[in-house]
Amino acid sequence: MLSAYLAESRLSALLKWGLFLLLPLPLYISSSMLFPFITGRNFGFRIIVELLVILWVGLLALSKEHWPRLSWLTKSVILFLFIVTLADILGANPYRSFLSNYERMEGLVALIHMALFFMLISSVFRRFSDWRLYLYSSTAISILVASVGLAQKFGLTTSYQGGVRVDGTIGNPAYLASYLMFHVFFLLFLIWRERQAWLRWSATGVIIFELYIIYLTATRGVILAMATVAGLLALYFAIRKPVERREAALRRTALAVLAAGVVVIGAFLVFRDSSFIKTNPVLGRFASISAEERTVQSRFLIWRMAWEGVKERPVLGWGQENFYLVFNKYFNPKLWSSEPWFDRSHNVFLDWAIHAGLLGLLAYLAVLFFGVKNVWTAWRGGRVSFYEAGILGGLFGVYFFQNLFVFDNFQSYFLLFLTLGFSDYLAHAETAPPKPVRPDYSLAAVRMRNAWITLGVAGTAVLISLYVLNVRPIMASRALIQALAKFNQGAAITAVQSAFEKSIGYGTFGSGEAREQLASLFRSVIGAEGRGGDDEKKKFNEFTIREMRVLTEAPAPDAKHLLFLGSIYNAGLTLNPAYAGEAMAALQRALQLSPTKQPIYFELASTQLALGNGDAAMQLMEKAVSLDPSFPGAHLNAAFAAILGGETDVAERELAAYRDLVHTLDQATIQRLIEAYLRSNDFAKIKLLLLEGIKTFPESAELYGQYAAVLATLGDKEGAKQAALRAGELDPKLKPEVDKFIQELDSQTPL
Template identity: 45%
Template sequence: MQQSHHSSERIIAWAAKAGLFALLVLPLYVSTSLLFPFITGKNFAFRIIVEFVAVLWATLMLLDPLYRPRLTRLVKLSTIFIFIVFLADLFGPNPYRSFFSNYERMEGFMMIFHAWLYFLMLTSLMKTSKDWMIFFHTTLAASILVAGGALLQKFGVRISQQGGFRVDSTIGNPAYLAAYLMFHVWLGLILLGRLWRMFWLRILYGAAIVFEIIIVYFTATRGAVIALMLGAVFVLAASVLDWRRVFPQALRRPRWASALLALVLIVPIVFWQMRNTSLIKISPVLPRFASISLRETTTQSRFSIWRMSLSGALERPILGWGQENYYLVFQKYFDPKLYAQEPWFDRSHNLILDWAVHTGFLGLAGYLSLIGASVWGIIAAMRRGRMNRWEGLLLVSLFLTYVLQDLFVFDNLNTYLLFFGFLAYVDFLTAPRPQKPAGQSRGVNRAGAYALGSALFLGVAGVGYVIHIKPMLEAKALIRALVAVQGRAPLDQIQGAFETALQYHTFGDTEVREQLGNTSRQVPDDARSTDAEKLRFMDFALRELGKEVDRQSPDIKHMIFLAAMMDRAARLNPAYLGSAESLMRRAIKLSPTKQILYFQLAQIYLEENKPNDAIETLRSALYLEPSYQQAAVDLAIVGGVAKRLDALTEAGTYLRLDALDEDVLARVATAYQQVNDIAGAEKVFRRLIQKNPGNARYHATLAALLNVLGKKEEARLQADEAARIDPGFRAEADEFVRHLSQ
């Protein structure tokens, strides 16, 4: 009977471990039936598997105390960190969003809690080196397949719809892929060191490492490549300087070790010296590295975003804003100089600042303590002789390069799997081992343990249906609604499909409403539907998106989106314009430095026949950042429409005609003509002719302007040029010249 009990415990333990190993292949999973196929399905699968493995683990804890978590340093620190995150999310401005996130990110407390639970289960279930070798080989095999998918992309096989020269494989993002593979480069080196004596494994691991480094290069992710190179310098330098202790089996340091270190140091220097040569420029990847500069637009924008993030973190320094609430910092502290960048950011794109914003400096300290404690534990274990120095150096480099590359990006499920996995491995290597082997507990009520485990399974299944299955069903319903839109179904059917999706009432409602809003923008122009049908659909869409705006901490992205929808709906019901105006005034109070809010409000004023209000609004936008040409152009055009010479003249002082394209120049020229500013119009038409000298109409118009200004000889030349380019102007040009002679 005792043997049978032990056998059942082993089965449960191996089932739990199998579940943990299964998590490692999730990077290969692409859920094509969901809206964000590289993110949503992976995360739902991760959470569901973790929860059911947790049920098995809980049963094991009831059967044998040795499966219960040991209060090691890392377990304590991780638990404190999770508690801080919980408080930050609970007391943040938008707790619901902090806990459940959205389909696009699938993070928030739900993610970090499941990652912590995954870490605890690894520390409790992975009892032997054999367990960890299975873990490592499983994730390494998965990474090779992921890298293989990236290689197929280089040969034209489309896995991702993003295209371009940067590969992303089944991860769906080049930067995410680089970070994921970077972990496995260090892991491959660890396994290479462990199994060095076997020649064929040396070849196998070496090939895998080189292959994954090549794919990291093909991602063209600068942060990851720089981090890998710095990590390589650290490991090589430490090995060369302390060769005998790193490789005690080697009698003396080989020359190639120093040569390799020198090569790693010299290659970046040589590359930088050659960065402007044709050899570098012909590559689609290398110019990204050659363009690294503190003055580069991307770099400058990151600095601006980091300054905004720091301002937000300092406003709420203890517990921060809660996860997924970066949008509040972004809209409050928006730097107007970012007008040329992406309009919306939901992350700092910096690990340190993200945690500072989301969880305050308290949460940031908690997160960094996990890394610091891991590195300290590794160093201490190496000093005591409990850890191979080669492996220790690689683990230290793994954590350091993880932090370095995360200074330019942010975490996701693929990196969380590995980060928390290696935290658990360090805990296994550095924490004291239990004295009694599992499977020798006494006096356990096994029937009660199995009954509680079964009850827990049912409870987890019930809760899981609400927090996982229902959002998945809503996501699938949303896809059906979008298919109906693409298939040009009648409006009532499309509305019904969206209503079905919204009946699930989950965190996916926000995404459904955003997609509904996108759909509604085309409805007023739908020639197949009656005005009554279009108005009914618009009322439904506006009502639903309005629920997002009515939240305690609204997102100005939703506000401007809703105002634009109201502007479109005003064709069917003019009463919407007043609501749109009020909404944009409210949005500007929340984000007074975001120019596009002013542009939308000015558009609404024009629809309401309030051109003077539109001009004052556009002036406010221009003053935020005078170098923003769109603001100056819009002010000029509206000034022309409103016959306001003062507005057009003011806009002209900020316009850089050489920076404007032909279509915009033509609109500005028309504005000058509308206010009868002949000199201004002449200047713009001269620039238009420089842009497109073969346009006869430009020459003819300039000729007329020059005539008014008294420049008759030049006017005659321009008229002749118009006729030369387009003979259809000949009669008009001859008449014009005769008029000049009179």
């Protein structure tokens, strides 16, 4: 008869220790899947949570003691989930809203799993010792993550994202800073009531270490948020009258922090323009902050675009993962200097207003509000000290402030829901241990029977979920990596196509990502020598078009996919001239969805030139230029179109405008201009371009070789020989070709 109570005890223990399996996920880098810092961790989190849910529902059937506490915070989480679900169902693209993609791994499925994690941890962590061990364990993992960042700083390993900013095993400096920020506050909270001196000193050392790594990430949003909140907390601690010895010491520390903050900020402002500040990779990023900075300007532009989207659908928004529709429709042409495509507004509050409307934003803010209210309740109830309340309140403050400039990710979501669960425990924790309840033996058999039934039903449902939502997408992602590997290894077209067919054939939410990757490498595949003949290229072309049409014919198509499709049609014109009409139709649809996106005009102009419509091409390029005359690429593309269309005066005008904005031509631009002038046989212009290029890049053997060929075409044999010899000097591997070139020049009969 006691088996039910034994089962309850074991299930509770298994759940507790199972939750610890989630903590090492930030160390996991899934190199066998696309987006290795995102996909593996999210799949791992979902799989572990789903397996734990099986145990949890069995535990709920055995005992009501473990049912989630229906606090105001829990109610707000449920309400938030309900509103977001409704917004996703009624949104523009429910499939995308539910499942997201490999790059983000968010959507409704991710939110449900986070809510389940909140329920799980709130149900089984019922003592402070449980939370203390969990927070310390999470901090131990964060030390390992931060240590990788330290190794990156000193060159022992390279940053995964490149550059001087460290990213640890998180793979993104901003995400790393946010991840470590939570753990700094966890330790600041725990250190107050820690009785063991060695732990207090160790925690202090870890705090200093992780603050240093946060500094090395050069993440302005997180660092400014922490500095602001630190100042407010120091002021809060300084003005409160101490009631015990520790609080008096805390007050002195707070005053010292305030004084140090004034000195540091003052010194920074005074020496902001010094070479020391400007050349420092971290301080330089802060010194460059201004309303004129490109990143700041792009944030303001995209926030205005997002607000237009909010105004269009204010109640329930567009559904998660549908920001691309707002980005396309309200695209500001001045964003040409930033990323070509945004899927977030880089402001969490605007993102939720887009995802789930103002109702969703209010529900999200309600979750944060009740998290903070829990801290207040715990303080008023004597369950935390005013210092601990200040630290937890500060954590919510930093999280709120940083989200004005960034968006959430797996690590920040996980730690947010962990913090919310902890705040709910503190607000409702018993001040004295609960009295033992005498077991009701008469219900033990009934509870065991109910538990077995519940376990069976939950296990079946979870196994289906595991396969559909996790196993198949994982297999599809690995197949996609194999397809990309075959491409990079120079495999035959048929092998590359077969690999992509395998990945897409799984029919998961990752199929869209596979199709995008297919489109991105299409030109390289058909343009490469030795991969296959014309028949194979034509079949690959048809395969790529067929797969891209799946994306463009889906509900709420993306202008980006229509642009990709139009580009693929244009690239395949030599294989099938009839593609010109299809390209025109796809690009016109893209233009309807995003009428101010310059690259669509560029591709449409390319189609018009292929059809021999030079005037129409120039009209499109003039429109692209007029959208934002400060965009150098628009002037350059207009010049190309003019050269190919025989509009010499227009070409010179647009090139002059381009040179006013970009004073030095890079080699790639020089090569593109040479190709354009070659099609019009204007070797005089090519000669001038090459002379300019050689002056700028005097060590380029390629430019000297091209210059030699042009001089030979223009009849300057001696100049051609000298240029060829110089190319051979710069690159000895070219000597056989140089000798052959000179022999051919000498063998030519003079006119």
